[in-house]
Amino acid sequence: MLDGLLTAKPCQIRLSGRWFFMTHKEQGGYLKKNVVLTGLTSFFTDVSSEMLYPMLQAFVGAITVNVGPVLGLMEGIGESLASILKVASGYYSDRIGKRKWLAVGGYLASGLSKLLFFVPSVFSILAFRFIDRTGKGIRTAPRDALISESVPKKLLGKAFGFQRAMDFAGAFVGVAVLYILVKFVFPNLESVISGGSKLYPSMFYPIFIVAVASALFGVVFLFFTSDKNKDYNSSLLEKSNTRPNLDFRKYSKNLRMFFIAQFVFTLGNSSNQFLLLRSTSVYGSLASVLLMYMAFNITTSLFSAFFGGLSDKVGRKKLLVCGYSLYAIVYIAFGFMDKDSSWMLWVFWPMYGIYYAMTEGVEKAFVAETAPKNSTGTALGFYNMIIGIGLLPASLIAGFLFPFSNSAPFLFGGIMAALAVVIIGFFVKEKKLSL
Numbered sequence: 001m002l003d004g005l006l007t008a009k010p011c012q013i014r015l016s017g018r019w020f021f022m023t024h025k026e027q028g029g030y031l032k033k034n035v036v037l038t039g040l041t042s043f044f045t046d047v048s049s050e051m052l053y054p055m056l057q058a059f060v061g062a063i064t065v066n067v068g069p070v071l072g073l074m075e076g077i078g079e080s081l082a083s084i085l086k087v088a089s090g091y092y093s094d095r096i097g098k099r100k101w102l103a104v105g106g107y108l109a110s111g112l113s114k115l116l117f118f119v120p121s122v123f124s125i126l127a128f129r130f131i132d133r134t135g136k137g138i139r140t141a142p143r144d145a146l147i148s149e150s151v152p153k154k155l156l157g158k159a160f161g162f163q164r165a166m167d168f169a170g171a172f173v174g175v176a177v178l179y180i181l182v183k184f185v186f187p188n189l190e191s192v193i194s195g196g197s198k199l200y201p202s203m204f205y206p207i208f209i210v211a212v213a214s215a216l217f218g219v220v221f222l223f224f225t226s227d228k229n230k231d232y233n234s235s236l237l238e239k240s241n242t243r244p245n246l247d248f249r250k251y252s253k254n255l256r257m258f259f260i261a262q263f264v265f266t267l268g269n270s271s272n273q274f275l276l277l278r279s280t281s282v283y284g285s286l287a288s289v290l291l292m293y294m295a296f297n298i299t300t301s302l303f304s305a306f307f308g309g310l311s312d313k314v315g316r317k318k319l320l321v322c323g324y325s326l327y328a329i330v331y332i333a334f335g336f337m338d339k340d341s342s343w344m345l346w347v348f349w350p351m352y353g354i355y356y357a358m359t360e361g362v363e364k365a366f367v368a369e370t371a372p373k374n375s376t377g378t379a380l381g382f383y384n385m386i387i388g389i390g391l392l393p394a395s396l397i398a399g400f401l402f403p404f405s406n407s408a409p410f411l412f413g414g415i416m417a418a419l420a421v422v423i424i425g426f427f428v429k430e431k432k433l434s435l
Contacts, residue, residue: 034150035159037221038143039166041107044218046170048114051178051211054276054293058286059204063120083388085134087246090141090381094244094374097227099142099149104222106139111215117208133388140384145377146225148368154312156368160361161308168301168356174214175294181207183287245375248382254429255370255379259386261423262363265324266390268331268416270398270409275352278334278406282342292349299353308361316366317430321421323358328417330355335410366430 089106093099113131116124144160151159186206245251248259279289311319330352337344364380371379398409 032150034146034225035162037225038103038147039163040221041103041218042163043166043170043173044214044221045107045110046167047174047177048111048211048213048215048218050171050174050293050297051207051214052114052117053272054175054178054286054290055204055207056273059117059120060125062203063122063125083137083385085137086141086384086388087378087381089138090145090377090379090384091244091246093142093145094377099146099377100222100225100227102142103139103146103225104219106135106137106142107219107222108216109135109138111135111212111219114208114212114215118205137384137388141377141381144364144368144380146227148364148376148380153369156365157308157311157316157362158305159308160364160368161305161311161357162361164308164357164361165301165304168297168304168353172294172297172301174211175290175297177210178207179287179290179294181210182290243374244378245372246378251372251379251382252370255367257423257427258366258370259382261420261428262383263386263390264423265327265417265420266387267394267397268413269327269390270394270413271391274398274402274409275334277402278337278410279345279349281406282337282339283345284339284342289345292345295346296349296353296356299350300356303354303357304361307358308365311362311365315430316362317424317428319358319362320366321425323355323362324417324421324424326351326358327355328414328421331410331417332414335407335414 089102093102110132113128113135116128116131147159147163148156186203248256251259276289276293279292280286283289283292307319330348333344333348363383367379367383368376397412401408401412
C-alpha cells in the first residue's frame with residue numbers, strides 16, 4: 001500500500017520488498033530496511049522522551065525544592081550505574097551474533113519506566129531514570145551494531161546520520177505536541193509555572209499518558225527488523241571461535257585516544273536540562289523556551305544525515321573538530337547570557353543543533369569503522385559506556401555549580417570541549433576513506 005511513497009529522485013523509499021531510504025543511485029548508496037525501522041523506533045521513542053524532558057524541571061519542582069541537586073543526580077546516576085550494561089550488551093550481541101531482541105528489551109524497559117511518573121516522589125523519579133537509562137544501556141550498542149552491519153562502510157556516516165535525524169525529528173514532534181498541550185490545552189500549567197504558583201504532580205498526568213503510549217508504539221517497529229543481512233558484511237554475524245575484544249588496551253591507538261577525548265568532552269557536557277533551566281531563567285517564558293528547543297531539534301534533524309554523509313566523503317575527524325569547537329562557542333555564550341541579550345537564545349539554540357548534527361552520528365561511524373574485527377558491538381558499547389561514566393560527574397558538577405553561579409557550568413563545558421578539540425586534532429589519526 002505504501003509502495004512508491006516519496007518516489008521523487010534522487011530520494012526514494014519503498015516499504016515493501018527491498019527497503020531503501022534517501023538514496024543516490026549513481027553512487028550505489030542505499031540505506032536498507034533495518035536502518036529505516038530502527039529510525040522509526042527512534043522517532044517515536046524521542047516523541048515520548050521529549051514530551052517529558054522540558055517539563056522535568058517543573059515536575060521535580062512540584063515534588064521538592066532541591067531542584068538543582070535532584071536534576072544532577074537524576075541525569076547522572078542512571079547513566080553511570082547502567083554504563084557497564086552498554087559494554088556487556090554489545091559484547092553479548094557480538095558473541096551470539098544477534099542484536100534484535102536485546103534492542104527490543106531495552107526499548108521496552110525504557111518505555112515502561114515512564115509509568116513511574118504516576119507515583120510522584122524523588123525516589124520514583126530516580127528509579128525512572130535508572131530503569132530508563134538501563135534500558136538504553138541494553139539497547140544502544142546492539143542497535144548501533146545492527147545499523148553498521150546493514151550498510152557498506154562507505155555509507156556508515158549517512159546511516160548513523162539518518163538514525164540521529166529520526167531521533168531529533170521525533171524530538172521536534174514531541175516538543176511541538178508538548179507546546180500545543182501547554183499553550184492551548186492546559187494553559188493553566190503555563191501560567192502556574194511562569195507565575196511561580198504552587199504546582200501539583202497530577203497537573204502533568206495527561207502529558208505522561210501520551211508519552212508512554214508513543215514510547216510503547218515505537219517498540220513495534222523493531223519486531224520487523226532482521227538480525228541477518230546477507231548483502232553486506234554477513235560474515236560478521238556468523239559464529240566464530242574469535243571472541244569479541246574486551247581488552248581496551250588492545251584497541252588501536254586512534255580509537256583509544258578518541259575515547260579519552262570523549263571522556264574529557266563529556267565531563268563538561270552536562271544535561272540539556274541545565275540549558276533549559278538557564279534559558280527559562282533568562283528569557284522568562286516556558287512556552288518561548290519550548291519553541292527554542294523545537295528549533296534546536298528540527299535543526300539537528302535536518303542536518304544530521306547531511307553531515308553524516310559528508311563525513312563519508314571528507315572524513316570524520318574534520319567534522320568532529322568543527323562540531324566540538326562550535327559546542328565550546330555555544331556553551332560559553334550561554335554562560336555570558338543575560339536578560340538584555342536573551343534574544344540571542346533564538347540564534348544559539350539552532351547553533352547547538354548544528355553541533356549535534358555534526359558529531360553524534362559521526363562519532364558512531366568513526367567507532368564502527370575503527371573497531372577490531374568481530375567487536376563492533378563491544379566497541380560501540382565502550383563508546384557509550386565512556387559517555388555514561390562521564391555524565392555522572394558532569395551532571396553533578398553542573399548541579400552544584402549552578403546555585404553558586406548560573407554561568408559556571410557553561411564556562412566549564414566550553415573549556416572541556418576546547419580540550420577535547422586539542423586531543424582529537426593532535427592525537428587522533430584517520431585513515432583516508434575509500435569510496
